Amino acid sequence: MLSCLALDSRLGGVLFIDLRPDLLQRLATWLNDSLAGPDGSHDIVTLGAADTDEDLWWRVSPQNVTPMGFRPTPGPLIDAPGAPPKTIIVPDLARAGLAVTRAATVLIGSWVGVADRHGMHAEWAPGSRWLSACARSDLPRLSPHLLDRFPMRVDARDLSRQPFDPKAVRKCLETAGDEPLMPVLPAPMPVRRWSSQRRPPTLSPEAIDLVTDLIGATTAPHRRDLALARTARAIAAWEVADVVDEDHVRAAARLMGLPVGAADDNAVPTPLPTPQPASAVAEEVVIPQSSNATSASSTATSATAEARSERPEVKPSTVPVAERKPTGAGPSVRLAATALPPGRAALIEPEKTLYPENDDTSIAEYASLRRPWQRVGSPSQRRGTIIGAEPTRQLADIAVVPTMLEAAKFQSVRHHLTIRPSDLRRHRRQPLPDTALVLMIDHSCRRDWNFTAALSPYLRWAYTQRSAVSLIELGHRETEAELRAIRRRLGGTLDPGLDTALGRHPGRATPLAAGLDLAIQEMRLYLRNLPIRPEGSWLVVVSDGRGNIPLEASQRNLRPTAVNRAGIDDAVTVAADAARLPAVRVVILAPPSLAHYRDLPFALADAMGGIVARTEPSHDG
Template sequence: MTTWETAGQRIETALACAAFDPRLRGVLCYDLDPALLPSLAAWLADLTAGRGTPYELVVAGAGTTEDDLWTRVRPVPGLLAGREPGPLADLPDRVPAVVIVPDLAEISFAAARAAVTVLGSETAYLERDGVHAVWSPKVPWIAACARQDMGKVSTHLLDRFALRVDARGVEAPPSAGPAPWLRAAARPTALPRFTPEAVERVVERTGRAPGARRDLALARLARALAAMRTASQVTASDVDEAAELIGLPTPKPDDDEHATTVPDGRLARRRPTGDGRRRDESAQAGAVEQAVVEVPAARPLTAAAALLTMAATPYPEDLPGLDSEPSSLRTSWVRRSAATSQRGVPVGHVRAHDLSDLALVATLLEAGRFQLVRCPGHFDGPPHPPHLQPSDLRRYRRAEVPGRLFTLLLDHTCRKDWDWYPALAPYLHWCYTERAAVCVIEVGAEGHELTARRVTGRNLLDPRVVAALDRRPGRSTPLAHGLVLAVDALRRYLQRDRAAVDEALFIVVTDGRANVPIHNSLTGETPQAVAREGVDDALAVAREIRMMRKVESFIMHPRPYAGEGLVLELADALGAAVVPGRDHVEGTGAVTGDG
């Protein structure tokens, strides 16, 4: 029986567990509004330090530097300035601190390295700028991150956040401070002991997780929940409750970790004999019993299938096809033009090595810290220019701008029983590997009979893109309006000054049967007699796309042959190649497979 009924209660329970065990103080909230982080930090500080106790709120964002976290300047009698440990140093005579990360995917390199260093560590050492300190890290970190951006975060950094909670639905901060029973539970007098069943359940629920951090995190979370109930033992039900809190799925009775695929497309599960101990597969091959089980054929698009299950696990980095960036703590490896580095919106600043894209305010603020050291009478005499050195120069750290655009127009009315995932797989794979921006235009979706709808995302990991691929079809096809939205999207991405993309791929999935004129889409009037008016409007808009540079277009036909006149007319107007959506067996008139 769980102790929470809403998303807000789930967050409060997770923060209470973090207050109970310092090794659970790396809290990652999926899909949380960053504006709620200060309120959650205040709630946690009230629980850990006591009501009314002052605390320091530290924001680890895109512009956080080493000086902001490890050391800071303080006045010293008889000297101009001195150095002391920064807010991460949890020393006895210091005000407690709480670190919040508004967007873990955009955290600076310095803040990411600091989190990897202190979270989960027993002891931290500081030797910097002549400052020496040793302490046991207990500063809590509360981070927010959208699930669609998990591929941008280093797995080393994710591994340090032991407590992960789904924060979807949390719209307001806690209305009051922690309840009295939570305050008492956060300061236990004795720790509950684990029963053998609880230990076995921890191993069972985590499965073959990499390393031991997840096992320990689940065990510590279960112990915290048991302590809140003032229990003397941690039982298997406590472990199940902890797994439910972080969203860990229940393991299936028939685990497929020893599964193999046989040539006929069925699944062969290997069941060990004897004592069931794991042995080398080569030595075990002759001592296993193979049971062939019929299973539905899996879609070849592994990434799309994984996106649908992203919200069902607290560890989305484990999903196949959704690995994190190879160098998430460094700049992206994706191929781009030379001018792309100065395109994105500024999200912080870093030390500059040349004079390009200088952040003037950040440079002056950095130089201002050392004016008295470089010129002791700087502020006493007549005004004169500041004393700058090359080490003061700062440049903007800009958000990454995709160098590619993937525009997909989906005509849901032409799908029927056609599984278009295999046909779209090569193009979606290109979009994912190129880290291209995504624009999906839906035509003929249920509930949108007269107009098309457009969904844009930073990359293919946006859940709205996956939802668009499985929309139910409607009863009409406003293809002309969909092409108008495509023209608008292509122009915005291709002509947005410094942030323009270098290449755009435009895929149109349709049978060409446009039966809603553009006039009716714009006015909302239901068409009476259409004839070819909708088709002519679509052809006129398609000719505009043909004149655009850097756009490569393809039309995917749902039939196994490219003989439809409307599709050929649209392809000629668009300047696109026609790609059959299904394979045709010549001489039999049959279509092979679902896609």
């Protein structure tokens, strides 16, 4: 996969699912070495949660001329003309800052990059490669818009599982490092030399038809078709083939974790080659002198049209990539990407796990690429998303780039660089919410009860306060993990996710203990990370207290054989932690009429240090 990415900048980036964090840097180094310029120059840029627009687009750098001063310089996302492409890594895409995710959305796979900030303008053809990692559990939460920029995804769980090697462990103990336990990567592929001497292979009409067949969904974005075709083309290029055929497409689909067909589901994944010392592999890389390719690309369109009318039936090949013979002139390069096969999980239900946005039931964070909605906060607040810069007379929370740029404007007039009070700029920040509502809904208790009316006072409060709102859901029919509770952080009470939650249908499993555990943990996080004011937090639990899934069953995601009172007892035990949360108001909203276990809501409330609120029975279903 990385070899393909190195060869074709239009592939943009790769998203590794469940990759061990320390491996991403190694993979980036490998890719970067492949992309290095003739002088060996290279650049790896790491982006994360703290990066802002000021860090990414334009910066100020000291100039080494007289008089000394500062000069605006392009930031890491702006590609300089003629410079070797950079490798940009985002170690955790789910936790990357807003500026990073927005930048990824507009740059990856784009024909043009444009930056206009602080009096500076740049326009370039983006060539950087993006490598990012994300936990599988976080994947469905990400914006589908952002995920679309990563059509190439790798299930990387198996990369983290190295066979146990006592010798390597001993070596680690001796060297005080863990290098011997790291997977050995092949030698970097010299992309620059390779690509400059070959024309890319042409896709055969059959290969193009297979790409559209494999992508399948009629509503899938074109970016995914193109990524599959480009990956197949890169594989063919590494094999020195003149034409991309159907086997190249199937090999590409396997790399991308796409289902290749029924016959292929039983195929053995591409084997992990025996690691070899870098020097040994490097000798295999031979650059062909020329290509005797004869198929003119301009004929591809008409050829495709002809072939389309008599499209052959798709018959998946079971020939592993490693066994394929080169079909073109010149010696081939063994594809380093075969060192990174999709994991076993990808073979079970690959498309669903790697492409959650295909699933209509997956709910991403709402409008996650937008700046947070307006809240009222203290003007002196020094936390919160940076949304700009403003003049200041104080030294707190100084915005360095705007301040330096302001001073830099006048350095010639002042004869040297001086920062005067009028130059000072501080960050303009989105105020953080100082109130929080954590809402836990146990849908299994709503058989004939519409609890929206009971919730409305709390939702109204959260709306007027512009509170941070989290929703914990359990016990509904639409969930894929019925033994667990699911947490969602909402954009506010107007988030469509809340509306969806209010309309769910009750299920049979009630993992109440897991739900309470998550709700309490969520409230704890809010108290720790937000400037929550006293009496500014509500933990609202909608439940009849009848948990039927013990906590351990939820944690292990195993259906319990016998429950008895374990589900209820676990819930009460877990609930006791809420009583230790400082200044959090707790309310249990219980159904108006309970035939059995009428005391359970009160038991929960007692444990949590809260109250029970009951509404009159409603007859509207």
